[in-house]
Amino acid sequence: MTTEAQAAPREYRWRMPANWWTRNRHYFLYVVREFTVVPIALWLLWLLVEIKRAGDGPARYSPHGSAAFVVFSVITLVFALYHSYTFLSLAGVIIHFKVLDRPLPSRLIVLAQFALWAVASVVVGFVLIWFAR
Amino acid sequence: MADKRITIQATRYDPDKDERPRLQSYEIPFSDDSMVVLDALNYIKSEVDGSLSYRWSCRMGICGSCGMMVNGTPKLTCNAFLRDYWPRPVVVEPLNNFPVIRDLVIDMDDFMHKLKAIKPWIIRRQEIPLGAGEHRQTNEQIDDFRQFSQCINCMLCYAACPVYGLNNEFLGPAAIALARRYNLDSRDQGLKQRLPVIADNEGVWECSFVGECSVVCPKGVDPAKAIQQTKLDTTMRFVLPYGNRD
Numbered sequence: 001m002t003t004e005a006q007a008a009p010r011e012y013r014w015r016m017p018a019n020w021w022t023r024n025r026h027y028f029l030y031v032v033r034e035f036t037v038v039p040i041a042l043w044l045l046w047l048l049v050e051i052k053r054a055g056d057g058p059a060r061y062s063p064h065g066s067a068a069f070v071v072f073s074v075i076t077l078v079f080a081l082y083h084s085y086t087f088l089s090l091a092g093v094i095i096h097f098k099v100l101d102r103p104l105p106s107r108l109i110v111l112a113q114f115a116l117w118a119v120a121s122v123v124v125g126f127v128l129i130w131f132a133r
Numbered sequence: 134m135a136d137k138r139i140t141i142q143a144t145r146y147d148p149d150k151d152e153r154p155r156l157q158s159y160e161i162p163f164s165d166d167s168m169v170v171l172d173a174l175n176y177i178k179s180e181v182d183g184s185l186s187y188r189w190s191c192r193m194g195i196c197g198s199c200g201m202m203v204n205g206t207p208k209l210t211c212n213a214f215l216r217d218y219w220p221r222p223v224v225v226e227p228l229n230n231f232p233v234i235r236d237l238v239i240d241m242d243d244f245m246h247k248l249k250a251i252k253p254w255i256i257r258r259q260e261i262p263l264g265a266g267e268h269r270q271t272n273e274q275i276d277d278f279r280q281f282s283q284c285i286n287c288m289l290c291y292a293a294c295p296v297y298g299l300n301n302e303f304l305g306p307a308a309i310a311l312a313r314r315y316n317l318d319s320r321d322q323g324l325k326q327r328l329p330v331i332a333d334n335e336g337v338w339e340c341s342f343v344g345e346c347s348v349v350c351p352k353g354v355d356p357a358k359a360i361q362q363t364k365l366d367t368t369m370r371f372v373l374p375y376g377n378r379d
Contacts, residue, residue: 010148011232011240016298023205027295030343090342094361101273 033086036079043076088113139163139215140222141173143185146233154233156224157182163215170210170225171199174237187237194351197287201237202226207289207349228292230301244288247304250330251312256323274319281314281359283352290346290356296339303339304331306346306356313359332367340364 017023021031054061091113092106138160146154159177171189178185189199192211199210204224215223231239261268290306297303312331315321331337340360347357 011234012146012148012151012154013232014230014298016230016295020295020298024345026345026348027343030295030341030345034341090344090361093355093358094365096362096365103276 033083036083039072039076040080040083043073084117088117137163137219139173139219141170141177142222142224143174143177143237144226144233145185145236148235154227156226158222163219166214166216168215170201170203170208170213170215170223173215173223174210174225185237186235195285197285200228200287200289200292202229202292207292209287209289209351212351228288230292230294230298231288239288241288243301244286244291244305244307247308248286248311251304251308251315251327252323253308253311253315255315255318255321256326257320258322268320270319277319278314278317281310281317281354284311284314284354284356285352287351289349289351290354293345293349295343295345296341300335300339302335304333304336306340306360307354309337309340309363310354310356310359313363316363328367331363337363337367 021027050063089110092110095106095109097104097109141159141161142156143159144154145151145157159181161173161176161181171192174185174187174189178187187199187201187210189211190196191198194209194212197209200207201210202208202225203210203213204218204221205226207228210225225237227233227237227239231241231243234240284307286307288307290310291297294303294306297305309331312327316324316327337360340357342357342361344357347355350356
């Protein structure tokens with residue numbers, strides 16, 4: 001390198017502000033969507049603990065049913081529904097099918113996803129109630 | 134109407150003098166409802182302060198040069214009408230997520246390198262001789278990629294993408310949309326050459342589907358769709374038997 005070599009021009013390095021997700025409604029909803037998995041993951045971990053305890057036999061098993069846990073479960077349910085809603089709505093963007101050389105409308109794909117979700121919920125609910133009898 | 138005025142607050146940054154960018158206010162005549170932000174900048178440049186630096190070229194939303202942050206949103210300034218902001222001031226800043234060279238001018242080298250990495254041109258294993266005639270496509274084959282071919286490289290999607298803002302190793306929305314444009318082209322045979330770049334950790338898998346790239350795209354390209362569809366396709370190639378074929 002010679003002494004005549006020119007220094008690179010000084011640029012201002014842009015930095016993402018810590019509150020970037022509050023600056024735009026879409027960013028906020030995105031962060032909420034991503035955050036919903038945290039309580040869902042915690043609730044599922046607790047479910048694993050409950051299953052492990054149930055394995056110890058009916059005599060020693062008493063499901064956790066405090067008011068705080070019920071409130072947490074309801075909040076988790078709301079988060080799970082929101083996450084599922086956003087996931088299935090976006091599926092119409094992602095999935096691309098062609099029928100008779102024509103792309104299937106994304107609205108039809110989304111509706112099919114929601115219909116499958118409803119059927120799966122009914123089947124799971126039926127199985128749970130059947131075994132709980 | 135002749136007395137109507139509007140305040141433009143434009144970013145000023147002189148790398149030889151300033152530590153960081155600052156806003157400078159200009160009050161200019163808002164003489165015509167068809168005036169856009171770029172017209173306001175051009176008025177400032179020619180009538181008020183000739184030292185203001187910014188990029189522009191076609192003034193009709195084709196060249197993609199005049200992208201800037203207008204009141205915090207990435208916009209083509211030739212397509213941002215002052216009437217939509219008046220009487221509030223209009224804050225014009227350089228595109229987010231890029232280094233600032235001077236005033237409203239950003240350094241686009243990173244984007245240009247990423248664009249080159251996905252090889253945005255038709256790749257053939259063996260070129261067809263010119264004498265063999267044109268390579269015909271049906272309307273349906275063109276429809277497969279037409280939307281993604283509308284990209285004008287304006288980089289608004291990069292300015293809107295928080296994933297790129299937090300990690301500029303991410304290949305980014307426009308580059309992936311253009312890669313998909315060529316991968317879907319029936320004349321192209323370059324998928325295997327692009328896959329190592331687009332299916333890399335810093336390729337499609339870095340995207341967490343914020344979706345703002347598609348919201349700000351002035352040409353309706355929908356890069357978020359291109360990225361998610363590429364995720365699905367690369368997964369299918371991996372999972373399905375014979376999925377790794379060309």
